[in-house]
Amino acid sequence: MILHKQNLFGRIITNAVLYLWTAAVLYPLLWTLLASLKDNPQFLLKEPWTLPEFPLLWSNFTYVWSKYGFGSFFLNSTIVTLSSIFLSVFLAATSSYVLARFAFKAGQVMYYLYLSAMMIPMILGLIPLFFLLNDMGLINTLLGLVIVYTASALPFGIFVLVSFFKMLPKELEEAAYIDGAGYSRTFFSVMLPLARSGLISVGIMNGLNIWNEYIMGTVFINDPKLYTLPVGIAVMQTEMQYRTEWGPLFAGLLLSIIPVIIIYFIFQRQIAEGVTAGAVK
């Protein structure tokens, strides 16, 4: 490979912009960390970028965890996210397999309906959905959230998994049929394991969206015991502002960021694949 002819000036500018953006991304997060360890006098009397004074106020974290029911927000978000991931991936995978492998008119129509739903603003359906869930007794239940999250995650899942199943070799399926496996047996023991990396990408992408979702969470849940993390933080923020509990507020923000950052660094590759697969091709 021939060395690139890049002039020194260009290289300096390029690196400078990259450094600047790194700072722009990381500094607000670092600032959150510093602020989460301060008390009110430090907020009022010191410059915002000063380091927190010793002793560091780790108690801000325990305070926000116990006083604001952070533990239950976490639990609710975990239950809702995991259930919705499982349901949406399962439903999307079964449908995608049929849509990818069995060609017929009605299937095409269905596929395009799923796709076009990705373009429609979800907020248009918010009001009717509220009354629908209300009639079914699902307002203020985690089940209600799981249902709406699953429904809204289906189009993306189907979009990615249909193209994924289309890429898998047909020969393996045919071999399974010859060995006497029926359609569903072939799907569950041959095709589904082969699609594993696609399923994980879809699951992670949907999971991140669901974990971070706010609007449906705030409209369909008004019992504080059932708040998910984003809803809890939004409510907490108003109260804390009023009580000037700034340190704990930043501790709460940080507590909610840490798990997604951990998940992100574990599943980085799948997330990048999910992003690329999800871009409308």
Added chain:
Amino acid sequence: MSQQTRRNAFIAVFLLPTFLFFCLFALYPIAKGIHISLFDWSGSSKNKHFIGLDNFRELFNDPIIWTAIKNDYFLVVGKVIGIMLLATFFAIAVTRLRAAGSGFYRSIFFIPNIISVVVIGVLWRYVYNPNLGFLNSFLSLFSKEPVQLTWLGTENLAMWSLLWPSIWAGIGFYMILLIAAILSIPAELYEAADLDGASQSKQFWSMTLPLIWGQIKISILHVVMTTLNGSFIIVWIMTEGGPDNSTQVMGSYLYQMGFRQYHMGYAAAIGVLILTVSLITTLILQLLLNRDTTEMA
């Protein structure tokens, strides 16, 4: 059971439950939303008056909705320009320009994309806070007098203050898309260009850019759609549409009308407006962008 029956039964079992579920919880609410827009309805009472297109007539005479549309387009244009320029630059920088540590930048720049909009909104609300936030203190370093701007509370500044976190949070996603597009360009093309002595900028303008133009077009459409359909959340968290409705976007106005003031029919009409505006915008954009490629080809 015949082979054909078994096949049909399998298809039905695998497709229909999911499809019915999707129809009930996704398609039906959207259709019903259009229906509700024709009623005068508070949501809680039984009396629901059919008023035809009156909600839409009222909407067009509502000055707030015009501000909202203007603000939506401000965010659309600002985000398209800001995100596409930066994301393209970063994608080129970590692939073609071989900036050291490209994996590092890729990981770091994506972090804002995985954080909840609520957290991003609250975080930036405090960055902009005149007393607690670091922005004013930081700017004061460069001026003789201390900077005391109320970023979110000043009408002319508030929309710009909302635009920045929206760009900040969006870059990483599009950067990854463009990196994938650049990496799919065959390396031989660049080797040939190097042999011919083409400079970096020449390679960018006459090879990289035309070859990733398809992905850039898709990304622009994606920015536009997600902004029109979803950026009301960050508006709602950071300003609730204030001060004095100056940062209202269509979505936040819908939310306020529906779930704060209980004008469900009117809110549904705003929903129909959002749908119409995003469809028309996407259509026009597609025409513009496609014409553009035929000219380039």
